[in-house]
Amino acid sequence: MIPDSSGPTSRIYFSQRLRLHYVDWGNPGAPPLLLVHGGRDHCRNWDWVATALRRDWHILAPDLRGHGDSQWSPDGSYSMAAYIYDLAQLIHQQELAPVRIISHSLGGMITLRYTGIYPENVHKLIAIEGLGVTPRRMVERAR
Template sequence: MPQPFDRTTGASHMPYMKTQDFSMYYETIGTGPPVLLIHGLGSDHRGWEYQENDLKQHFRLVVPDLRGHGQSEGGFTDFIPAHQFAEDLDHLLTHLHLDRVRVVGHSLGGIVAQQFVLDFPHRVEKLVLVDTTPKVTEEIADVVLGWREAQLEGGNEAYFWATVRSGFTPQWVKNNPDIVNHLKERAADIKIEGVVAAGLGLAVTDLVDRLQEISAPTLILHGDRDGIINIKMGRLINKGIKGSSLHVFKRCGHSPTVEKRAEFNRALISYLKD
């Protein structure tokens, strides 16, 4: 079973890319064809820790903290639109002298990945969209607002447990207390202001009618019991992107990256290497 990546020994490069208004933290790991990993809302580069040990054997991983998240500094007030995230990633690839990459995005990162391939199609060799959506529906917004209400009432720990209730299957949570506790510790320093700003930006994002413009080979990965972004949104993306494939993880919530990490890693590596 894949174990968390050890950042104390494994990351080969952990610098910042400075722009006019913010500093983007990123890590590069491994060697091979470049793969850009884009984390979800409220997460950071560590959101891929169960993938990195397996992926670094085959690829050069570029793992940033999005604007308003993780160790990235500055660059937001109360609103971060999807196209701003995409522009930041374009700057990062230029900074790293990378022309084309394979792009993998989870949740918020999947929305950013869709915006990125639409804005910079020449940059994307392959696209992988994990438990994501082309638009924030009322159903999704209600879930995220519930997290914010929990945070306002009980702080970051209450926020974390709210995300766990909607993001993971109950049986998995019951069977994996050590991993849940690890994720809880990781979430202690979440930048709630960045979460809010990104959430407001996503609320006005609607890429449904533009899915047909995406020509990059695309794989959609989705848990069938996702309580945040319903599987129907993965099917909508699959229908909208011509030639795309959909892989559904059975008895899995919003994060197959954690719940089904072995199966997820096999599917991801197979697709990216093909």
């Protein structure tokens, strides 16, 4: 099915009792593609990418906890583990695995770590500016 030219549908899912938001660009018969934004951003920043790719992919773009239309964490938990768990819940609840992922910045950090933990759930990953610990910092931590 070729998707129409309308925008995405807003949807919700729950992770760790938080109400989290994502947009679904339709075309559910196509392979899933997840677009994960960076810090201080939101899912609609990917609209230009989703519009260009929606004919060939079933595109979902989440708002990370505390971003966009997703709920803020009441206990202030914005740890990497919490973000990874939220992503794992979206992929599990929507049955996206094995999924292709394009991510940016904080989204890249999250998806790189998710892929390391659950490699069987990720078909391909593109992480743009997915910052991590520098080699020097890794050595310092090892001491």
